[in-house]
Amino acid sequence: MTSNVTELTAVDYPLSINRPDLLRTPTGKTLDDLTMAAVVSGDITSEDLRISPDTLALQGQLAAAAGRRQLAENFTRASEMTAIPDDEVLAMYNALRPNASTAAQLSELASRLEDTYSAGTCAALVREAAQVYAARNLLAEDLPVAPLAPEEA
Amino acid sequence: MTAVAPRPTDSGVRTSKRTEILEARPVNLDGFVEEWPEKGLVAMESDFDPQPSVRVEGGRIVELDGRTRDRFDFMDTFIADHAIDVEACEEAVATPSIEIARMLVDPRTSRADVVALGRGLTPAKILDVVKLMNVVEIMMGIQKTRSRRTPANQAHSTSAKDNPIQVAADAAEGAVRGFAELESTLGVVRYAPLVAIGLQVGGQVGRGGTLTQCALEEATELDLGMRGITAYAETISIYGTESVFVDGDDTPWSKAFLASAYASRGIKMRFTSGTGSEVQMGNAEGRSMLYLEIRCILMAKGAGVQGLQNGSISCIGVPGAVPGGIRAVAAENLVASWMDLECASGNDQSFSHSPMRRTSRLLPQMLPGTDFVCSGYSAVPNKDNMFAGSNLETDDYDDWNVIQRDMQVDGGLRHVREDVILQVRNKAARAMQALFAELDLPVITDEEVEAATYANSSDDYPDRDVLADLDGARSVMERGITGLDLVKALERSGFGEVAENYLKVLRQRVSGDLLQTAAVLTGDFVPLAAINDANDYAGPGTGYRLSGERWEELKKLRHVTSAENPEEEVV
Amino acid sequence: MTAAVESVRTLALREIGPAERGTRPEEVVIALSPAFGDPFTKTIVDVPHAEVVRQLLAGIEERGGSARVIKVYRTTDLAAIAHFGAKLSGSGIAVGVLSRGTTVLHQRDLARLSNLELFPQAPLLDAEVFRAIGANAAQYAQGQSPRPVPTRNDQMARPRWQAKAALLHLKEFECIDHARAAVEVEPVITRVD
Amino acid sequence: MSLVIGVDIGNSTTEACIAEVVPGEVARLASSLTRTTGVKGTPANTAGAVTAVRRALEAAGRPSDALATVLLNEATPVISGLAMETITETIITESTMIGHNPDTPGGEGLGVGMTVALDELTTVEADVPVVVVIEAGADFDDVAHLLNGASERGVDVVAAVMHGDDAVLVVNRLPHRIPVVDEVSAVEKVPLGMLAAVEVAPPGRTIRTLSDSYGLASTFDLDAEQTRQVSPVARALSGNRSAVVVRTPAGDVTDRRIPVGTLTLSGSGRSLDVGVDGGADAIMEAIGRVAPLTDVHGEPGTHVGGMLANVRDTMTDVTGQPASDIRIRDVLAVDTVVPAVVRGGLAGEVSRENAVALAAMVRTSRSRMQAVVDAISVELGCETVIGGVEGEVAVRGALTTPGASVPIAIIDMGGGSTDAALLDRDGAVSAVHVAGAGELVTKLIDSELGLEDRDAAESVKRHPLAKVESFFHVRHEDGTVQFYTDALPPAVFAKVVTVTPEGLAPVPVRGSLEEVRRVRREAKRRVFVVNALRALVQVAPQGSLRLLGSVVLLGGSALDFEIPGMVADALAPYGVVCGIGNVHGTEGPRNAVAAGLVDTHAGTAAGPTAASREAVS
DSSP states (O other): OGGGSOOOOGGGOSHHHHOGGGOOOTTSOOGGGOOHHHHHTTOOOGGGGSOOHHHHHHHHHHHHHTTOHHHHHHHHHHHHHTTSOHHHHHHHHHHTSTTSSOHHHHHHHHHHHHHHHOOHHHHHHHHHHHHHHHHTTOSOOSSOOOOOSOOOO | OOTTSOOOOOTTSOOOHHHHHHHTSGGGGSOOOOOBGGGTBSSSOOTTSOOOOEEEETTEEEEETTEEGGGOOHHHHHIIIIISOHHHHHHHHHSOHHHHHHHHHOTTSOHHHHHHHHTTOOHHHHHHHHTTOOHHHHHHHHHHHOSBSSOOOEEEOOOTTOOHHHHHHHHHHHHHHTOSEEEEOOSSGGGHHHHHHHHHHHHHHHSTTOEEEEOOOHHHHHHHHHHTSSOEEEEEEOOSSHHHHHHTTOOHHHHHHHHHHHHHTTOEEEEEOOTTHHHHTTOOTTOOHHHHHHHHHHHHHHHTOSEEEOSSGGGTTTGGGSTTHHHHHHHHHHHHHHTTOEEEOOOOSOOOSOHHHHHHHHHHHHTTOOSBSOEEEESSOGGGOTTSOOSSOGGGHHHHHHHHHHHTOOOSOOOOOHHHHHHHHHHHHHHHHHHHHHTTOOOOOHHHHHHHHHOSSGGGSOOOOHHHHHHHHHHHHHTTOOHHHHHHHHHHTTOHHHHHHHHHHHHHHHHTGGGSTTOEEOTTOOEEOTTTTBOOOOSTTOSOOOOHHHHHHHHOOSOOBOSSOTTSBOO | OHHHHHSOEEEEEEEEEEOOOOOOTTEEEEEEOTTTTTTOOBOTTOOBHHHHHHHHHHHHHHTTOEEEEEEOOSOOOHHHHHHHHHHHOSSSEEEEEOTTSOEEEEETTSOTTOOSEEEOOGGGOOHHHHHHHHHHHHHHHTTOOOOOOOOOOOTTHHHHHHHHHHHHHHHHHHTOOTTOOOEEEEEEEEEOO | OEEEEEEEEOSSEEEEEEEEEETTEEEEEEEEEEEOOSSTTSTTHHHHHHHHHHHHHHHHTOOGGGEEEEEEEEOOOEEEEEEEEEOEEEEEETTOEEOOOOSSOBSOEEEEEEEEEGGGGGGSOTTOEEEEEEOTTOOHHHHHHHHHHHHHTTOEEEEEEESSSOHHHHHHTSSSOOOEEOOOTTGGGSOSSSEEEEEEOOTTOOOSSTTSHHHHHHHHTOOHHHHHHHHHHHHHHTTOSEEEEEEOTTOEEEEEEOOOOEEEEEETTEEEEEEGGGOHHHHHHHHHHHOSEEEEEEOTTSHHHHHHHHHHHHHHHHHOOOGGGOEEEEEEEEEEEEEEEOBTOSSOOEEEEEEEEEEEEEEOSSOOHHHHHHHHHHHHTSEEEEEEEHHHHHHHHHTTSTTOOSSEEEEEEOSSEEEEEEEOTTSOEEEEEEEOOHHHHHHHHHHHTTOOOHHHHHHHHHSOEEEEEETTEEEETTSOEEEOSSOOOGGGTTOEEEEETTEEEEOOOSSOHHHHHHHHHHHHIIIIIHHHHHHHHHHSGGGOGGGOOEEEEESGGGGSSSHHHHHHHHHGGGTOEEEEOOGGGTSTTSOHHHHHHHHHHHTOOSSOOOSSOOOOO
């Protein structure tokens, strides 16, 4: 969708008011379709109230136009993540906590992001984390070791 | 043996009557300690902080504040690789600190220029700059660098009994008084769904477009957000040293990933940090509180999160006890704003026994204006505040309104007539009653609605059947009830206007407009962010000025003698 | 208990050997932090350490229990101190105490960061509370289910005590001695008035 | 073919069953369940009924305009009230007795001497036996020091009574193990200079001397008349591990009955007065003599008078009928015990006083169901009719349970009342409602365990118990042990807990699992089992349970984990087959009325039809 739209600038914000024509739900509905009548009749589901990857890309353009490079990068990662189910997003987050994953597990996670979800920038973030965790001793041990004696305090 | 007991005085030594009076002043119940810079128990001026430096090789930063890349901890790495603009940094760091400090204060330097220069600065350099600024200059800096033009405020709405009807009524009153965002949390965590529903319903009754959040552990908080029961999230903590960050079971990478997860669901989110947390946990690594907080701010920026709640927050007793501590707290708000982040600027935790000191701690944020002056003004009496009490509470509403009027500053609130307040409180409680009935949740009685209308604290409400409520809360989660179900139920039960407001908030998720820096929703459901309401302060006569209709609104107080007829008060 | 406060007592912790695992099934271990008793002598609100130990022991004795006291040197993490004590305790129950007064009741099968009862606000702990904690520890050790010691809360503790607590924590941290293993001590409480 | 919904408005839940109906044929599509709004049989029911209808439509995927008919049950307007009165009390005068049970008294044995305050110990002559009275604030080390000093001077310290929880500590610091009773909160009221006896039994034992009238007589040198007078003291102390008795000129302990008023029972054309302090058996027996009951009044100006007036006022509020039109048609009285603080006690002593709990059932003068019918008709815009009488429809619904046959009786155990109905071979139905059900059980559990926490009592009622024996295992009340791989939460450590779907919930009692279980089962037996039998006798042919064929249990309580078994056990001696309903083989004990309404409408209702329907009582 973004291909036939010129880069957005500050005057396009807020999109919900100035450029509703560019907005679609992941199910293809427009903002105008999201009426109370449609809600009551059951034509709208939670799926219709999610943000689409295209919309995140548009917001990324606005952020970049305002000089907010990192915010735009965040929207790029977010755009990739829209495809990942809720539970798995949380599981991936937990895998990134310190001492939670081995190098191999993080590498596997990066591949899954890349291969299953085409989430290249997310994968890059995970690979970068894996490198830092290795250097800072924040990877999980390969084999879980059961403590036998009371740890010495 | 409570903290409010007066200090023991050595009997036998004669003191003057004046000393007796001074000893009894509330300020002497506060704790003050000497600095210990070697351990990081120092606000912002320490010989143990690093000197600024930066070196770029092959397109990446290889030295940061005196450390070469091989000696980087993970904060250094993340900041060097994500926060700092590599092209601009060497030149930026070479600029004399005094020049930069003056740019922050000088109205002729635009916000854009000073923000652009800031993109290339290292933590030590930023510290070096703000160390040159006194508290008035810091306030000048905040006035200019704050991202949104129009200041706003955020409230806490919680209940000591986790009573969802109380949360709804106080949220409604808070919203009608002007809070743009409402935050809740729980005593009994399992109550969360019902309290989050109360907050949302109350918010939309009080003023359509109010945004709500419920502070919980990450998974539940995200779940409530994804269901559309809450609208944003804030309590995503970050820390300034690697060891404390790891103690908090996170890293900059895990938090950056979480930030993107929220955005991918269309949910607004900001991080939380603040001076004092690292030394409080005993791992400041010998750095000053402000230096470590600047590292947090740059980490947040690097993660691409739109905003940050800072201003010491729950550790305020630590900077509050050392010399220059409250200046440092103002400086951390300045740096967050300068780094182009939305700043929810603290003033949200019980800070002092002294009313005078509570007020002075507030002014560096209230006078220049911030994106959210309080990141939690207690919209319930402090004893009901489940965030352990705030610097401001419901008892202070009138004082706040008078200070706004005295100083002609906009702190985001206004005086509201009693009849209006009673009406929204009643409506919020009735909407909850109807919604609970519609959703088969435990009954809300007419007596409870009546109590909510006139109550002050949780003591004024009949007790709920806690077991039934917890069953209800569980069923909300198990049945997979979403914001959309709540909208439907409100519409069906005759609260169409509330349903409509709620639906409009949910629709924002599709547009993503609230993901932009400092975004809030106006009463007309117009997203107001640092794009369409960018701060344009450029000296006297520019930027946000309290005038016109809004100023007329703020002139109103509970009691103002009429000029026309001095025997009466202005209504 | 007022008379106790009026009398002045001092505490000496006489080392009697390395801290070892106990065998008495109903004993409670009291695990003290590195600076407890020496160099510090009182809690954040000036409750003498002698009184802290005396009341904990009295609470245990009144409930028919027995106790051993150990001192650790390698950490100031209260959870770790108490959990270590619990693993040495014949009953699996331990009381961990920091020199500023913060106290926790622990059990060896619990996760380190969990607890039976936690008293995080040191400024609110007085002799009476320490007595009650001791009494509960003894009852847990006997397999009973005592009513938890009522916790007090004071929102204004933060402005008065947060920084002093941080300072005391840093000072205690300085007393860590990684070279020194935990020892069992005999508390010698002497009345000096 | 038409779309029909049967709606059953119950006391706590409203159920709906939706079906496609052609004469003689029913295709059930879906059912739904919601909370009843307002008091059953009042127009406030409309909201809940409409919700149930809408839910059923949604579940069946049918639009609301396709709906042809809504069928409601003619619900007997039965409402219940609950009250409890204590009928005994224990009073101590002149602070003559301390009968509480501190967890840890000190020493053991019996000590008899004059009461002396601690700080007056120095003035006591040598060789006089003394009982030392120690006020609040004394430190145990100081106390032991002073007692030892006195002994060294030759004072005969034989026992002590103290405020703090220090008895063991003090005794451990004395050369001789004298009996010491501690935690006496009002120790300053102990009369000084009087002869007193302190007794402490070894751990796990109870006192022998002070809990025995002749023991008291020898201790205090009493004559026969005096001995008779002190017998309440002995009785009050029996079962204690420790006690103190002080002999004062007029001191006394009385155990008296509280006059709480009389009930006036009307029925069978006569009236009968019965004193509530006579206990439950006397009340129930009197009710039997005037059956069928037409109304009950309480003696004005007494506790029971106020209690019944309250019930009547509540009914007036919910039905809108004047109090004078409200008739109490059944009462269930149950004996119970409540822990009560002893008047005049010095240590917050608690005695278990007798009490009577009453559940009263009210029938209003007329049904207001037609008002509900009208309101629903307006709300949904479709035909709404009363499709049957509750008892009859329910029993026909129950008959669809696989294996059931006529004659068949049902018992529906709800929150406020227990209902029974019988369908005989001729198709005649008789039904009865009796007072007392789930709410009364909760109240009995709450008061007998001294929980003062309705939620906790409700949890005890609904869920089985277990004892947490370690962080990794619990022992269930049936003796089985369950192990956990993750440590249980600290809040349940060593506690008696209820096993709920949400996990283990601690029961805030000090008693054992067996004690809690006994109270729970006894409460259920005294209400549900008693009521099931009481109600069935009223509908059984010639009042004989043996003539009942089978009994089907319906309603929420039929899902309880033990009530069906208890009722079945009670009925077994009469040769009655008793089981849990399974309406249409799919619905379990729920939905009997809603499904029955639809069946009746389609003319497919199960069982024989009556030539002439008897009046449903």
